[in-house]
Amino acid sequence: MDFDLTTEQSRAKSEFRQWVEQCVVPVADANDNREQTPPELIAEIAANGYLGALVAKEYGGRGMDALTWGLLCEEVGRGSASLLSLLTVHGMVIQSLAKWGTLAQRERWLPKLATGATVGAFGLTEPNIGSDAKNIESTAVLQADGTYLLNAEKRWISFGASADLVLVIAKVGDKATAFLVERGMPGFSIEPIRGMLGFRSANIARLLMRDVIIPAQNIVGKVGFGFSHIAGTALDHGRYCVGWGCVGLAQAALDAALSYSGERYQFEVTLNKHQLIQEMLAEMIVNVKAARMLNYHAAFLKDRGDPSLIMETSMAKYFASRVASQAANAAVQIHGANGCSSDYPVQRYFRDAKIMEIIEGSNQMQQIIIAKSGYQQHLVNKRAARRSAAEGEGR
Ligand SMILES: Cc1cc2nc3c(=O)[nH]c(=O)nc-3n(C[C@H](O)[C@H](O)[C@H](O)COP(=O)(O)OP(=O)(O)OC[C@H]3O[C@@H](n4cnc5c(N)ncnc54)[C@H](O)[C@@H]3O)c2cc1C
Incomplete structure (x- = not known):
């Protein structure tokens, strides 16, 4: 493993550091106090191409490699954890679309997500369901005309108050499915949440979807691909x-x-x-x-x-x-x-x-995940050791 940064990565790291020092650190406490990241700061982070950092160049993004993106997250996290969460949730929508979206979805949304003209958020958690995410209660019902009727309540959604496009997980029957819910869709409302312990300027919101009609082309992946x-x-x-x-x-x-x-x-x-x-x-x-x-x-x-x-x-x-x-x-x-x-x-x-x-x-x-995986790895190692001992005896 090579810990040396390439010239390009070093240059990018200095660029991120300089931007965070100039534009994030001086306003981080004030934004925290007023419990808001103002639209101007979102516009600024977008203008630097950071919202589109992970979007492929063909869709107008910067197409950053994983390490450069990590360095950006480190620097932004140093300045403001709330602002980091914008990069996180916006990127969650981008990565999901880039990997599982149809060509039409990628062509429609990625260029807008890259420039920040569209801000993304991720809606999984609900009032009754957090860690046990497979038991979400949000539902989407297929209608005769091929659209889905979505009823969902999502809570603690970072940058939910600023988002134009939310990737919402809901169940179609017992199949978890991911839907793109667009700001302005009838029945979709957003209520900002204030008074959080931390991430106070993460524009956190409760999202309510009451009988929202979602076209089938807004499903990401397939029905049942949600989790x-x-x-x-x-x-x-x-x-x-x-x-x-x-x-x-x-x-x-x-x-x-x-x-x-x-x-x-x-x-x-x-x-x-x-x-x-x-x-x-x-x-x-x-x-x-x-x-x-x-x-x-x-x-x-x-x-x-x-x-x-x-x-x-x-x-x-x-x-x-x-x-x-x-x-x-x-x-x-x-x-x-x-x-x-x-x-x-x-x-x-x-x-x-x-x-x-x-x-x-x-x-x-x-x-829980790490302990389980550690045990599986232990079994793999034991099997490999037994095999190599048996091979040794056979020689
Ligand atoms: C500031 C902030 C921003 C957030 N942004 C988003 C967002 O953008 N989108 C989104 O979907 N969600 C978001 N969340 C929600 C977040 O993902 C959940 O809070 C998290 O998944 C935990 O769920 P919960 O709060 O319901 O806790 P619960 O699941 O109710 O758990 C409560 C406690 O019990 C523990 N626990 C639960 N099950 C077990 C178990 N089996 N064994 C041992 N311990 C257990 C948990 O670790 C936790 O400590 C945000 C939350 C916060 C605070």
């Missing part, structure tokens, strides 16, 4: 973005802790001269590095199209979200009362990091 294909693709992408975003968030917490502990005097020395503070800093430094390495590994596998990518991405997301949470917690501790005030961004990191442990499959869900 097995579409949500699988979307959530894998989501976890990849969140894993990288957590590295950025953890790095922001670490940078803040290093800076503050080098300037603040207690007991006549700066905080960073106290060994208990050094312990916290050392933990943060090593953990951030380890989280970054796991995400590099996931990127390496993604760019190679390696099937083990899905499990590695789960591990990267799981570990990085824990690291982000621990790092933000330590950063607040190191800042003392200042860390609890709105004068410093570490309280935002702390609140946003908690969300990272819940979204795109909570950490408990990741633990």
Whole structure:
């Protein structure tokens, strides 16, 4: 595995960093306070081509490789976890359409998603159903004219309040199916949600669909592909973005802790001269590095199209979200009362990091998946060892 960035990737990383420093960091706290990402910032991120970063060049996107995209998510996550979630959910729609959409769907939507003329969101979670997503209660009923009558309530939808196009998972009979629901369709309404712990500027919304008529051409993939294909693709992408975003968030917490502990005097020395503070800093430094390495590994596998990518991405997301949470917690501790005030961004990191442990499959869900996969791998290794021992005896 090669950790060196290509010249192009290094150039892209500096570009992302510069943009985040100039346009995201200065407004992140204000947006968090007013609980909104304004349309101008969405327009700006779109103008840089970041909303279309993953769209193929033939559809007007930047066609970024997985590692470059990861670097973008890391930088944006460093500036604002809420803004990162725009890249995440918008990308979930793009990736689902790119992989499972018909030619007509790709030609209609990808160019608009690439420029940000259309903002995408992903609607899976419902009031009664979160982790146990296979038991969603939203329904779509096939009508005599070939359209579907959709009744759904989706909650906690990131950038749902800004979205023009929502990828909604609902059941046709007992078959989970993905539908493209367009803003303005009769019966589709959007209610912004305020007062969240974190991701406060993620324009979160409750989406209501009451007898919305959906044309059959708005199904992505086929009836029954909702989980097995579409949500699988979307959530894998989501976890990849969140894993990288957590590295950025953890790095922001670490940078803040290093800076503050080098300037603040207690007991006549700066905080960073106290060994208990050094312990916290050392933990943060090593953990951030380890989280970054796991995400590099996931990127390496993604760019190679390696099937083990899905499990590695789960591990990267799981570990990085824990690291982000621990790092933000330590950063607040190191800042003392200042860390609890709105004068410093570490309280935002702390609140946003908690969300990272819940979204795109909570950490408990990741633990279950990782433990199961670990056991399967153990059985594979045991079988391989037995086979090679038997071959050895036969020689
Ligand atoms: C800020 C924010 C943004 C979000 N954005 C979106 C979005 O854009 N689109 C979308 O569809 N959803 C979104 N969500 C919803 C998110 O995906 C869910 O919150 C998540 O899947 C967990 O579901 P839940 O909240 O219903 O918790 P539940 O599933 O009710 O779980 C509650 C707790 O129990 C644990 N738990 C559940 N089952 C088990 C088990 N078998 N074993 C052990 N522990 C278990 C969970 O880990 C969790 O800690 C968002 C949520 C937040 C907070």
